[in-house]
Every structure is written in C-alpha cells, then in structure tokens.
Amino acid sequence: MTLRQQNDLLISSGPKPRVKVLLPLPLADAYDYGVPEALELAPGDFVKVPLGPRQAIGVVWGKVPQGAESSVSEDRLKDVILRMPAPPLPEESRQFITWISAYTLAPPGAVLRMAMSVPAALEPEKPRIAYTNVAALPDIRMTPARRRVISLLQDVPPLAPMDIAREAAVSTGVIKGLAAAHALAQVNMPPATRFPEPDPDTPGPVLSDAQTKAVQAIQSRNDGFSVTLLDGVTGAGKTEVYFEAIADALRGGRQALILLPEIALSAQWLERFEARFGARPAEWHSDLTQSRRRSTWRAVAEGKARVIVGARSALFLPYPDLGLIVVDEEHDSAFKQEDGVAYHARDMAVVRARIGDFPIVLASATPSLETVNNVEIARYERVSLPARHGAAALPDIELIDLRQHQPGRQSWISPPLRQALTETLKNNTQSLLYLNRRGYAPLTLCRSCGYRLQCPNCTAWLVEHRFSARLQCHHCGYAGQRPEICDSCGATNSLVACGPGVERLAEEVMNFLPDARLCIATSDSLRKPSDAATFVAQVLNHEIDIIIGTQIVAKGHHFPKLTLVGVVDADLGLAGGDLRAAERTYQLLHQVSGRAGRDHEPGRVLLQTYHPEHPVMQALANGDRDGFLEAEAQARTVGGWPPYGRLAALIVSGRDSDTVSGVARALARCAPNNTGVRVLGPAPAPLAILRGRHRWRLLVKVDRNISVQDQLRKWLPKVAIPNAVRVQVDIDPQSFL
Ligand code: ADP
Ligand code: ZN
Numbered sequence: 215m216t217l218r219q220q221n222d223l224l225i226s227s228g229p230k231p232r233v234k235v236l237l238p239l240p241l242a243d244a245y246d247y248g249v250p251e252a253l254e255l256a257p258g259d260f261v262k263v264p265l266g267p268r269q270a271i272g273v274v275w276g277k278v279p280q281g282a283e284s285s286v287s288e289d290r291l292k293d294v295i296l297r298m299p300a301p302p303l304p305e306e307s308r309q310f311i312t313w314i315s316a317y318t319l320a321p322p323g324a325v326l327r328m329a330m331s332v333p334a335a336l337e338p339e340k341p342r343i344a345y346t347n348v349a350a351l352p353d354i355r356m357t358p359a360r361r362r363v364i365s366l367l368q369d370v371p372p373l374a375p376m377d378i379a380r381e382a383a384v385s386t387g388v389i390k391g392l393a394a395a396h397a398l399a400q401v402n403m404p405p406a407t408r409f410p411e412p413d414p415d416t417p418g419p420v421l422s423d424a425q426t427k428a429v430q431a432i433q434s435r436n437d438g439f440s441v442t443l444l445d446g447v448t449g450a451g452k453t454e455v456y457f458e459a460i461a462d463a464l465r466g467g468r469q470a471l472i473l474l475p476e477i478a479l480s481a482q483w484l485e486r487f488e489a490r491f492g493a494r495p496a497e498w499h500s501d502l503t504q505s506r507r508r509s510t511w512r513a514v515a516e517g518k519a520r521v522i523v524g525a526r527s528a529l530f531l532p533y534p535d536l537g538l539i540v541v542d543e544e545h546d547s548a549f550k551q552e553d554g555v556a557y558h559a560r561d562m563a564v565v566r567a568r569i570g571d572f573p574i575v576l577a578s579a580t581p582s583l584e585t586v587n588n589v590e591i592a593r594y595e596r597v598s599l600p601a602r603h604g605a606a607a608l609p610d611i612e613l614i615d616l617r618q619h620q621p622g623r624q625s626w627i628s629p630p631l632r633q634a635l636t637e638t639l640k641n642n643t644q645s646l647l648y649l650n651r652r653g654y655a656p657l658t659l660c661r662s663c664g665y666r667l668q669c670p671n672c673t674a675w676l677v678e679h680r681f682s683a684r685l686q687c688h689h690c691g692y693a694g695q696r697p698e699i700c701d702s703c704g705a706t707n708s709l710v711a712c713g714p715g716v717e718r719l720a721e722e723v724m725n726f727l728p729d730a731r732l733c734i735a736t737s738d739s740l741r742k743p744s745d746a747a748t749f750v751a752q753v754l755n756h757e758i759d760i761i762i763g764t765q766i767v768a769k770g771h772h773f774p775k776l777t778l779v780g781v782v783d784a785d786l787g788l789a790g791g792d793l794r795a796a797e798r799t800y801q802l803l804h805q806v807s808g809r810a811g812r813d814h815e816p817g818r819v820l821l822q823t824y825h826p827e828h829p830v831m832q833a834l835a836n837g838d839r840d841g842f843l844e845a846e847a848q849a850r851t852v853g854g855w856p857p858y859g860r861l862a863a864l865i866v867s868g869r870d871s872d873t874v875s876g877v878a879r880a881l882a883r884c885a886p887n888n889t890g891v892r893v894l895g896p897a898p899a900p901l902a903i904l905r906g907r908h909r910w911r912l913l914v915k916v917d918r919n920i921s922v923q924d925q926l927r928k929w930l931p932k933v934a935i936p937n938a939v940r941v942q943v944d945i946d947p948q949s950f951l
Pocket of ligand 2: 691905
C-alpha cells in the first residue's frame with residue numbers, strides 16, 4: 215500500500231464496501247462479504263469467498279448500499295478472496311434464476327447451482343502444451359528415436375506430445391527427455407475444442423408454400439418477445455421451418471438454443487442441422503465428458519458457441535446473447551424435472567425468452583392443452599403446417615378390439631397384427647412394434663403362494679430383464695438375481711413371469727417370423743448417443759426388419775421404409791389416476807403412429823385395445839385431434855384442473871413412516887382455508903416407498919387468478935419440519951406418483 219492509499223483509508227475510514235454473494239447452495243439468501251481494496255467487483259462476477267472453514271465460489275448478486283442494515287457486523291465480515299477468471303454471469307441469467315426461485319419456491323442458490331454445474335469452467339484453462347524444435351540444438355546424446363522427433367518437427371507446426379509420439383513412433387519418455395535437455399521448446403496451444411460457426415446462408419432445401427408461409431409468419435414477429443406454436447402433423451416439415459428462425463437469429467448475431475426432450479435420440483436431428491448450416495451445433499446433455507462440458511460451458515459464456523442443442527438443463531447456460539429458443543416436441547413430459555428444483559423446461563424457456571425479449575417457437579404435432587389454451591387466450595400465436603411434406607400421407611389408424619381378436623395363451627400379438635407383420639416382412643418394408651415396457655416381464659410371481667417379487671427399497675414390482683438375467687427396479691435402480699426358490703413359501707421352480715415386456719415380445723415374434731431381423735430399442739439398449747446413432751443407421755440401411763421398442767423410438771425418427779406400426783397395448787397409459795393420462799396417451803400414440811409411412815410408401819397403424827370406444831382411441835382412429843382436445847378442455851374446466859386452475863404438490867418424505875405421516879397431517883391441519891383454494895390429502899403417495907423413503911402427498915388446487923406460491927409461502931412456515939423429513943414443493947406437477 216502506498217502512503218497516499220494509507221492516507222485515503224484514514225480519511226475515508228467509513229465501513230468497508232460490501233457485496234451480496236449468492237452461493238450455489240440451498241441457502242435462503244445471498245451472504246454479505248467485504249470487498250478488499252484492490253478488487254473492483256460488479257454484479258455477475260464469479261468470486262471465491264471463505265465459507266466457514268472452506269472456500270466456495272459464488273456470484274456477486276449486488277452491492278450492499280453504504281449504510282444499509284446488514285446482519286453481519288463489521289468485525290465478523292469476511293472478505294471476498296478473488297474474482298474468478300471467467301466472464302460474469304449475464305444479467306439475464308441472474309434475473310432468470312431469481313424468477314425461477316420465486317416461482318418454484320426453491321432457494322435461489324439451488325437454482326444457481328444448475329447454472330454453475332461446471333465449476334471447472336470458472337478456473338483458468340490448463341494450458342495445452344506442444345513442442346517445437348529449438349533454434350540451436352544443444353550438444354546432447356542423439357539416438358535414432360530422438361533424431362526422428364527432431365526431424366519430424368522440422369516440417370510441421372508445434373505438436374502435442376501424444377501426436378509427436380504417434381508420428382515419430384517414440385515413447386512420450388523420449389519427448390520428455392528432449393524437453394528436459396532443452397532440445398525442444400515448449401509452446402502453449404489454443405484450446406482443443408472448437409465450436410465452428412453454423413452458417414445461416416448455407417443453402418437449405420427449397421421450402422414448400424406452406425413452409426414459406428409459416429417462416430414468414432414467424433419472421434413477422436421476431437422483433438422482441440413472442441411465443442409461436444408451430445403446429446403441424448408429424449412429418450409436416452416443422453424442423454425446416456424453425457431452422458429458418460435459427461438462421462435469422464444467427465444473421466442477427468444472436469445465439470440460439472434448441473431444446474429437445476430426448477437428446478439421445480438426436481442423431482438424425484444433428485445430421486440435418488449440419489446439412490443445413492454446414493457445422494454441428496454445440497450439444498449439452500448429461501452424456502458429455504467432463505472436459506467437453508467445460509469447454510462447452512465456457513464457449514457459451516464467451517459467445518463462441520452460437521447454436522446450442524440440449525436437454526432442459528441447457529436453459530441454465532450463461533448465454534451472453536441469446537436471441538431465440540426453440541422447444542421441439544413441446545408437449546413432452548421429459549421437459550419436466552422432478553428432482554431437486556422442480557421446473558418445467560418449456561414454461562421456463564418462455565420465461566427466459568420474455569426476460570431476454572426475444573422470440574420462442576414451440577413445435578409439436580400434439581401440443582399440450584396448456585399451450586393450446588394459451589393460443590386460445592391469444593397469449594401465444596399459432597402457425598400451422600396442415601399436411602405432411604411432399605407426397606407422404608398420414609397413416610391409416612385402425613383399432614383392433616382385443617375382445618374379438620384375442621391373442622393366444624402367453625401371447626400378446628393378435629391375429630390381425632400378426633398378419634400385418636408377416637405381410638410387411640414379405641413386402642420388404644419395416645415394422646415397429648411399440649410397447650412401453652422395458653425388460654421381459656413387468657411382474658414375477660410365485661405360482662404356489664401368489665407372492666410377488668418386490669423391490670426392497672420401493673413400492674414397486676421387480677422387472678425381469680432376461681437378456682441381462684436380472685430383476686430390476688425401474689425406480690431406484692436396484693438389481694438382483696432371479697431367486698431359485700420363492701422367498702416367501704420356499705417352493706422351487708414356482709416363479710413365473712407375468713405380462714409382456716419388449717424382450718418377451720421379441721421372443722413371440724421370433725416364434726412366428728423366425729427369419730425377421732429384430733432389434734429391441736429401449737433406454738437400456740440405447741443408453742448412449744452413439745448407440746442410438748448405430749441403431750438409426752441400421753434401420754436406415756434396412757439391416758433391421760422389425761423394431762421392438764419403448765417410447766424411446768416413438769418420437770422424432772424419420773425412417774422412410776417403416777410402413778407398419780403396431781401398438782401392443784394402447785390402453786397402458788390410461789390406467790392410474792393421472793389427470794393427463796388421456797392427453798398423454800393421445801400424444802404418445804399419435805407420435806408413435808407418426809413413424810409410419812413418412813415417405814412414398816403409405817403407412818398403416820394397428821392399435822390393440824380393450825376399449826375401442828374410449829375417446830382417445832376414437833380420436834386417434836378418426837384423426838380428430840382438435841375434437842379430442844376440446845373434450846379434454848371441457849372436462850378440465852369443470853373440475854378446475856390445469857390449465858383452468860393451478861396445482862402444486864407437496865411430497866413429504868423420510869425414512870420413518872410415522873414421522874412422515876405426522877408431518878403430512880400437521881401440514882393438512884394448518885392448510886389454507888380460503889375461497890378458491892382446496893387442499894387434497896394428505897394421503898400416502900402411490901409410490902409409497904421410494905429408495906427406502908416413505909412418501910405422503912398433498913395436492914393444492916387454486917383458481918387460476920390465485921397465486922399458489924403466495925398460499926404456500928404463508929402456509930409452509932407454520933409447520934416445523936424435523937431434519938429427517940423433507941417437504942418437496944412441485945409447482946405445476948406432472949407426475950402424481
Ligand atoms: P416434422 O418435424 O414436422 O415432423 P420434418 O421436418 O422432420 O417434419 O420433415 C419430414 C421430412 O420431410 C423430413 O425427411 C424432411 O427432410 C423432409 N422435408 C421437410 N421439408 C422439406 C423441404 N422443404 N424439402 C425437402 N424435404 C423436406
Ligand atoms: Zn426400487
């Protein structure tokens with residue numbers, strides 16, 4: 215410190231400047247820290263601060279005005295240690311975090327944690343070292359290996375040690391030895407991963423009139439915030455339309471984000487993007503390597519990644535210049551995150567667009583009732599693509615009444631579906647058999663005592679996976695061997711598989727079509743994007759005749775030779791008391807039907823059902839989506855269910871059953887008793903035990919003009935929650951398990 219600075223300090227020896235620092239922890243608020251004299255801090259700066267005995271990285275959330283009241287006295291105030299060498303968290307991202315926290319009732323730090331999922335990206339990048347020859351070779355012992363290295367580097371730019379080792383056929387030890395002897399010079403290289411800029415002016419396909427109109431409609435509103443529903447049947451060419459919106463964002467120098475529900479399914483999408491823009495977009499999903507996550511996060515923050523395609527968590531990347539979001543398959547329930555901060559990525563994407571004052575496009579063939587309602591009340595604009603692109607027609611959907619066309623014993627494929635599969639194989643086109651059940655059988659029971667094999671940690675049956683010879687719980691991941699004898703009565707050879715999973719269907723198909731080439735496609739078999747890419751290539755090359763798959767194959771794919779879709783159990787999703795059961799079933803079955811006949815050959819869809827008269831089945835068979843939506847809307851209006859009312863779920867959980875039910879009842883006792891507010895429950899959750907935790911649920915239902923958050927904010931603090939119990943708030947719940 216200079217004398218002058220010391221003097222200044224003496225003169226202005228008022229309180230030290232303070233900032234609020236939000237830490238990525240589930241804390242109620244930002245903490246105060248002192249700003250050391252040498253540091254200039256601005257909101258958004260990432261800083262390292264002391265936290266108890268540790269250090270933590272947080273974000274400067276704001277300055278504390280001089281003289282403002284603070285909970286921390288001057289002598290207990292700790293100082294910020296340093297500012298991290300990273301671009302600050304943009305103001306829009308900070309507003310977004312604050313907004314989500316207020317909406318979901320999650321602590322702001324818990325939301326911030328989603329935006330700081332890659333702490334390594336805040337640290338300086340480790341230099342990538344390369345070597346080149348020195349100007350004057352020192353006098354060292356030469357070996358043939360050393361000579362090869364020197365001569366290699368004579369003609370090429372600096373190389374990384376790994377590359378030198380490969381090209382000169384030497385061990386890295388040789389390179390280290392040369393470097394230590396100062397016979398090679400070390401050079402720092404720029405980062406390895408590059409994010410090439412997609413070029414909006416790479417020529418795309420010639421758009422149809424309908425597509426051109428849709429593009430113009432979207433373009434006419436791309437100044438400032440707007441929400442456009444891009445509504446069109448499967449295969450209508452929606453992707454090409456929103457590609458033009460992306461091109462516009464790029465031309466305007468902005469970043470674009472595309473959210474896809476299932477990034478593992480995006481292989482074909484990525485190829486189309488590359489064909490249109492001449493470069494791949496940056497990807498963001500849970501399957502990236504740590505170093506890829508780091509470089510992507512950083513490239514987004516520095517504005518070097520211009521187009522990002524990702525899963526819902528991509529919303530939380532630190533875009534300095536986001537100018538467009540596209541949510542493809544906007545109705546998909548995979549956009550809802552249930553763990554931790556419970557949020558719906560589609561809805562939050564709309565919020566993000568409003569904060570950033572830019573357009574957002576929601577694309578779907580089966581838009582959610584929420585979105586359709588928003589169109590009706592003129593909050594969102596609808597742009598329609600009424601027909602399939604080109605010559606392709608929508609497939610014919612036929613219902614197979616299982617009461618009339620019973621499959622044989624221990625069999626699930628009815629005679630008409632068998633025949634259709636046989637004919638399709640004969641015609642040398644492809645089929646998809648759809649059943650949303652992984653594994654071999656959803657239930658195993660003992661023939662002599664009726665005991666059902668259940669997960670030790672959850673209220674769930676164990677699912678037999680015969681190919682991996684295991685019994686699995688699909689809720690907690692428990693896996694065990696199939697026992698030889700019944701755990702309950704000790705009988706041997708008494709355990710039998712009940713009901714079909716995709717593996718069992720494959721067994722059945724093999725019996726009557728032994729020559730067909732089958733492929734089982736589930737989240738087990740297509741775990742990684744590379745598996746999915748291989749699968750897609752095999753289908754496109756017609757190395758597969760019949761795909762037997764779960765919902766992982768229902769969406770997005772474009773398989774020109776696929777002409778038959780058979781839905782084995784169309785009723786499956788209708789069971790259970792979920793308020794969206796009918797809507798979801800319609801969406802899913804429509805999606806899976808949409809896989810058929812996407813090219814010249816017409817498609818055919820057979821739905822096996824015990825309830826052919828059900829409105830969902832009728833709407834599918836008659837292609838009457840809008841009639842179905844109207845009926846759904848009618849039913850929900852009457853009950854005041856979303857989107858005509860608001861819901862919040864409380865999930866009370868803990869290891870001890872009595873404590874959990876006690877808290878749930880205590881919450882119910884002081885529940886709000888206002889007009890327009892109803893509290894349903896408490897009741898044990900349908901999934902009454904999950905991962906060893908007992909679960910109870912309450913459901914809060916309020917009129918649309920009432921803030922459910924305000925109700926919860928007043929209500930929840932009234933009950934003291936013991937440490938061993940967790941009360942999870944789920945605003946706009948999608949799952950009621
Ligand atoms: P959607 O996203 O609505 O389901 P897609 O965008 O996948 O539909 O389009 C269906 C098929 O039609 C794809 O194979 C796509 O490449 C093709 N297609 C769409 N628009 C055009 C176009 N303008 N020119 C040529 N092919 C197109
Ligand atoms: Zn389990």
